Amino acid sequence: MPETTPKYYLLDTNILLHEPLAFLNFEEHNVIIPMVVLEELDNIKDRHKDVSREARVAIRSLEDALKDASPEEIIAGVPLSRMQGAHHAEGTLAIFPDYQLKQTDSVLNLSENDHRIIQAAIELQKKHAPAKVVLVTKDINMRLKAKGAGVKFVEDYRTDQLIDDIRFLSKGFVELEGDFWQTVGEVTSMQEGRETFHEVERSVLPSVFRNQYLIDDTEHFAAKVVGYDGAHVRLHDLGFERMMSYHAWGIHPKNIYQAMAMNALLDPSIDLVILTGPAGSGKTLLALASALELVIEQGIYEKIIVTRNTPEIAESIGYLPGTEEEKMAPWLAAITDSLEVLHKHDESMDSSLNYIMNKANIQFKSLNFMRGRSIQNAIVLLDESQNLTASQLKTIITRCGTGTKIICSGNLAQIDSYYLTAVTSGLTYIVERFKDYPGSATVNLNGVVRSSLAQYAEENL
Incomplete structure (x- = not known):
């Protein structure tokens, strides 16, 4: 036929x-x-x-x-x-x-x-x-x-499936073998204020995309792709040591992957940051620390809206006592746990948490009630987004108005939905769809930093 x-x-x-x-x-x-x-x-x-x-x-x-x-x-x-x-x-x-x-x-x-x-x-x-x-x-x-x-x-329905194997999912960075400067060939460098930029031949980096990070084995070179054309790739020289010195709300990166994530999280020109990686890699803690830094210390945004996918929430939230924030608390314990970690050395942790909640205007919102809204001048933390479909994530991202930054984090190895796999998850879909968008950045946080026990469990269970 x-x-x-x-x-x-x-x-x-x-x-x-x-x-x-x-x-x-x-x-x-x-x-x-x-x-x-x-x-x-x-x-x-x-x-x-x-x-x-x-x-x-x-x-x-x-x-x-x-x-x-x-x-x-x-x-x-x-x-x-x-x-x-x-x-x-x-x-x-x-x-x-x-x-x-x-x-x-x-x-x-x-x-x-x-x-x-x-x-x-x-x-x-x-x-x-x-x-x-x-x-x-x-x-x-x-x-x-x-x-x-x-x-x-x-x-299977594959219209929204952009890759066939999760191993091909963009990590948001490229790890180059050896010394980058020994293999790059001819380079044109320029200084713009305190920042250094390089232009290299496109043949050296044929398949890079915007806001993709580059690191090599020397632990000295670190850069970000800020543009390209048919002949050249333009790199922003970030420097390995400089990136490792980043800090947000008292948190410093423990590895270069967290440093790349913090670079994207603290950059107001990037409206969408996607953090993937195993449990214990620091996705939620880095997102929250950076959000507090941008809202309270730098005053760039007015509030923090925290939400996550909760499959059973629509049927059980009404039976819980209190306001919407109080009803959401059981599902957002990861956020409150991270807040406690950030303020565990304070003289009165409870007082500090209450002060920060009010100062940063942190709001816990149910995902069901995000539809139809227009969110302005805020940071939206969308946790556990691996359990969302592409259409659900589209609904949330299109709620973001002027001056809003959205941080999507998730672990593709912990999908709870009956009908989603790692390659059909909405998180995988937006990683591929936004990987060359100038206003977005993706970072896969390699390595578990929570504890040696958590790392062993991630690798062997």
């Missing part, structure tokens, strides 16, 4: 929860939504609060695509080209009436929703042969069951 022949993509519920407008991302191919998926969305929109918004958006979007069609057209397929908005969908959208399926000798029990979707794929496979019918689901076990039941083509 020619590759140009349109295919049929049958979507599982988790695809629309992962990305409500996913049905618009299949170009000229035809999309089919089983009736049972609509039933599950209807149940989720009220019951499962953490994904209720995605369910409601998906339902409204499907209604927009099908609102002017007759029942016969909906079953046959409605052209998606008639739907307004920025998309390139040229295929059709159809609803498959899977409630008409009858129980046969098949091992699939049609009283289970997953089995109804699999049986729908099998029926469509027979109906549209020899055209290719693909079941798309993020549920690994369902993909295995579908293949075992006779579905020929089963795929």
Whole structure:
């Protein structure tokens, strides 16, 4: 069958929860939504609060695509080209009436929703042969069951997946072997005030991007890429020792990776800082210390807003006593722990914490209530962002208005979501999407500095 022949993509519920407008991302191919998926969305929109918004958006979007069609057209397929908005969908959208399926000798029990979707794929496979019918689901076990039941083509949803292997994820820096100056060749250097800049041939650094850091084995050279063209790369000479002397709110970097992170965190021209790395590498402590330095000491920002992904928070926050900040406290203990570390040597730690909370105007906010806001002149600390999807992170980042800096941190080895992996996490997505954006920087914090026990556990468990 020619590759140009349109295919049929049958979507599982988790695809629309992962990305409500996913049905618009299949170009000229035809999309089919089983009736049972609509039933599950209807149940989720009220019951499962953490994904209720995605369910409601998906339902409204499907209604927009099908609102002017007759029942016969909906079953046959409605052209998606008639739907307004920025998309390139040229295929059709159809609803498959899977409630008409009858129980046969098949091992699939049609009283289970997953089995109804699999049986729908099998029926469509027979109906549209020899055209290719693909079941798309993020549920690994369902993909295995579908293949075992006779579905020929089963795929994960990869439209928002930019890399195939987490080992290829940008770290935000390049470690060069040997002495950089011995291998670089011809260099043009210039002084601008107290800062030194170098221009080297692009052939020396062919694949660098803006705000990427460079270090070598000598522990003397450290620089940052500030620009490039087809012929040259422009480097800002930071100096290894100079970077290791950084400090923020009494915190000094323990290794060059933390120093690179502090350089990005303390730079007001960088609006988005992404910190990745293992547990105990200092992501939260560095972010909080730098935020306090920028708000209280330098007065560049007016407040600190702290939030994180909490899958169960929407269902349980209402039962907790107190204000929104007090309700959020159990989920933001990492922040309060870091505050205690920063002030543990004070004469009265409790008094210091209360003073800093008020002075820096630190606000603990639920992620659910960040939508619809416009945040001005603030630093937003988004912790545990590895559990967010790309669309959820887009929602948060687009809340940031003038003069706002957002710090996203997370550990891709500690994903709690059922439908996310290291390569499909929203954190991975924004690392790749923003890696060459002039107003962003990414740093992977190699090494565990929390304790030797934590480092051993990270490496061996």
